[in-house]
Every structure is written in C-alpha cells, then in structure tokens.
Amino acid sequence: MRILSGIQPSGSLHIGNYFGMMKPMISYLERAELFVFIVNLHALTTVNDSEELKKNTLKAAVDFLALGLEPEKCVFWVQSDVLEVTELTWILSGVTSMGLLERCHSYKDKIAKGIVPNHGLFAYPVLMAADIILYQSNIIPVGKDQKQHVEVARDIALRFNHIFGETFVIPEPEINEDLAVVPGIDGQKMSKSYNNAIDIFTDRETLNKTIMRVVTDSTPVNEPKNPDTCNLFALYRLFAGPDKIDDLRARYLAPGLKYAEVKKELAQLIWDFFGEHREKHAELMKKQDIIRDILRDGANKARAIARETMDLVRDRVGINY
Numbered sequence: 001m002r003i004l005s006g007i008q009p010s011g012s013l014h015i016g017n018y019f020g021m022m023k024p025m026i027s028y029l030e031r032a033e034l035f036v037f038i039v040n041l042h043a044l045t046t047v048n049d050s051e052e053l054k055k056n057t058l059k060a061a062v063d064f065l066a067l068g069l070e071p072e073k074c075v076f077w078v079q080s081d082v083l084e085v086t087e088l089t090w091i092l093s094g095v096t097s098m099g100l101l102e103r104c105h106s107y108k109d110k111i112a113k114g115i116v117p118n119h120g121l122f123a124y125p126v127l128m129a130a131d132i133i134l135y136q137s138n139i140i141p142v143g144k145d146q147k148q149h150v151e152v153a154r155d156i157a158l159r160f161n162h163i164f165g166e167t168f169v170i171p172e173p174e175i176n177e178d179l180a181v182v183p184g185i186d187g188q189k190m191s192k193s194y195n196n197a198i199d200i201f202t203d204r205e206t207l208n209k210t211i212m213r214v215v216t217d218s219t220p221v222n223e224p225k226n227p228d229t230c231n232l233f234a235l236y237r238l239f240a241g242p243d244k245i246d247d248l249r250a251r252y253l254a255p256g257l258k259y260a261e262v263k264k265e266l267a268q269l270i271w272d273f274f275g276e277h278r279e280k281h282a283e284l285m286k287k288q289d290i291i292r293d294i295l296r297d298g299a300n301k302a303r304a305i306a307r308e309t310m311d312l313v314r315d316r317v318g319i320n321y
C-alpha cells in the first residue's frame with residue numbers, strides 16, 4: 001500500500017494543515033509505504049519571491065520533521081528535485097479535457113479571492129495528478145478541500161489507461177471526516193491565504209493574540225451557550241481529551257461561561273500540545289545542511305520510482321522511438 005501526500009511551502013504551516021494532512025500522514029509511518037513531499041512547483045503558481053520560496057521550502061521540511069516524520073521510515077523530498085513530474089504533467093495534459101479543469105472549485109475560489117489567474121493556476125490539478133500517479137500511489141490523505149483534485153487525478157489516470165493501456169494505479173482520496181475542515185479563527189476554513197490561521201510554531205504572545213481573536217457569538221455571560229455551533233469549541237475539541245471536552249460542553253450548557261476564559265485555556269492547550277515539537281523545531285532550524293541532505297536522499301529514492309514509471313509511459317505514448 002503506497003500512501004502519498006504533499007504540502008505547499010507557501011507560508012507558515014497551521015493547525016488545519018496539521019490535523020487535515022500532516023498528522024494522518026505521520027500516523028502511517030509504521031503501517032505503509034509513505035511518500036511525503038514539499039510541492040514547490042505548485043507554489044510557483046502564487047509565489048514570485050525566490051528567497052521566500054527557498055526559505056519556506058526548508059521551513060516546511062523542518063516543520064514536518066519536528067512534528068514526528070521520521071525520514072528513514074518514508075520517502076521525503078522536494079517536488080522539483082524529481083523533474084520527471086514535469087514531463088508527465090505535459091503528457092497528461094494531452095488527455096485532460098478543459099472542462100475537467102474548469103470545474104475545479106479550488107481554481108474558482110482562488111480567482112474569487114482576487115488571485116490573478118495564470119496558466120499554472122489553471123493547470124495546477126494536472127501537475128498534482130502527475131505527482132500522484134508518477135509514484136503509482138494508492139491512497140492520498142488530504143483535507144476535504146483537496147478531494148476534488150484527487151478525483152481529477154483518478155479521472156486522468158483512468159483516461160490514460162483507457163487510451164494507452166493499463167499503466168497507472170488508480171488513486172483514492174482519504175479524508176478523515178472528523179477533521180475534514182478545521183475552522184479558522186473567523187469560522188471559515190482555516191487557510192494561510194485567509195488571514196485566519198493559527199500557526200503551529202509561533203511564539204506564545206502571538207498565539208495568545210491569535211486565540212483572543214477567535215470569533216464567538218454575542219450570547220450574554222449569564223445565558224447558556226451552544227457548543228455545537230461555536231467555533232471556539234470546535235477548536236478546543238482538537239486539543240482536549242474526551243473528559244475535558246465533556247466538561248467544557250457542560251460549562252457551555254450552564255449559565256456563566258465566559259468565552260475569554262475558554263480562549264485562555266485553549267491557548268494553553270495548544271501551547272502544551274506542540275511543546276515537545278517546538279523544542280525539536282528550534283534544534284532542527286539550526287541544522288539546515290542536514291535537512292538538505294535528508295531531502296536529497298529522499299529525492300534519490302523517489303527518482304528511482306519515477307524513472308521506472310516514465311520508461312513505461314514513454315513507451316506507451318510513443319516518445320521513445
């Protein structure tokens with residue numbers, strides 16, 4: 001069973017990334033053949049600052065390693081170090097209909113948010129399909145927002161197999177419904193581009209300030225409150241054990257609960273939750289050469305598989321005359 005997922009190095013990683021993608025990936029370390037990579041070519045669709053991209057690529061690697069990814073138990077690399085993926089993207093473009101890409105929500109959402117569309121942004125799902133099927137991956141753990149992209153990868157793989165003969169494994173998305181969408185401090189999906197994210201590795205003061213901005217309703221203190229529609233409660237649940245969650249639910253249902261107190265508790269829970277990882281993070285940030293070596297080793301392993309697939313693909317489509 002081969003499990004693969006990637007993350008863009010386009011800013012600080014937040015708790016939505018952690019619960020939606022990183023945690024499920026790390027939990028697979030012992031159970032499957034795990035492929036994890038940093039998708040810097042995808043980031044080029046929105047990032048035009050070379051220093052920022054370089055810095056964020058290493059930072060994403062450090063974040064993943066600090067959170068418990070063990071590079072000796074998986075294949076961990078940077079997308080652009082295996083350029084076979086760009087060749088496959090072009091080949092797949094020839095079997096991808098415009099309609100399939102035009103239907104993608106993520107493209108439409110990004111335009112609606114004011115991002116100026118370029119060809120890369122439109123073709124983004126084809127590069128993602130190439131990422132997935134180049135490594136003959138079976139399962140793709142992603143947050144709900146990426147499910148459609150994995151379905152596009154399935155469609156493209158099926159179409160290629162239909163036209164050129166059985167070549168690719170057909171991938172499946174895997175979504176943990178409980179954690180499908182982590183809300184941001186404003187209640188919308190948490191995203192680095194919506195300015196509503198709680199960063200994983202931030203300092204205590206910034207964390208406190210961010211949590212204090214979590215939007216709550218205006219129910220007066222002396223009235224009971226509804227935990228099930230409360231964004232603050234949804235965030236709290238991610239970090240507390242079952243007893244603490246039950247206890248907080250009871251406090252919501254009784255009069256007297258102050259949101260500001262829950263916010264203080266939440267900030268403390270988050271701080272403690274990532275405590276050990278934070279120490280490891282600070283250590284790893286000082287060892288960037290070691291991080292580069294880990295990523296290069298990973299790229300060598302990934303490239304060996306990519307080459308095998310591409311030998312087959314070139315033959316199937318007829319470019320190895």
Ligand code: ADP
Pocket residue numbers: 006007008016017018019020021141142143144145146179180181182183184189190191192193
């Ligand atoms: P962002 O929206 O902040 O740019 P990405 O698109 O880079 O995040 O997402 C990286 C991974 O994290 C993907 O697998 C995505 O589904 C997951 N993810 C991102 N935001 C959330 C969220 N709010 N809840 C759950 N998963 C998320």
Ligand code: TRP
Pocket residue numbers: 004005006007008039042127128131132140142146149
């Ligand atoms: N598009 C994904 C995101 O923004 C990142 C990604 C690129 C990816 N290639 C992938 C995820 C392959 C899973 C598999 O989150």
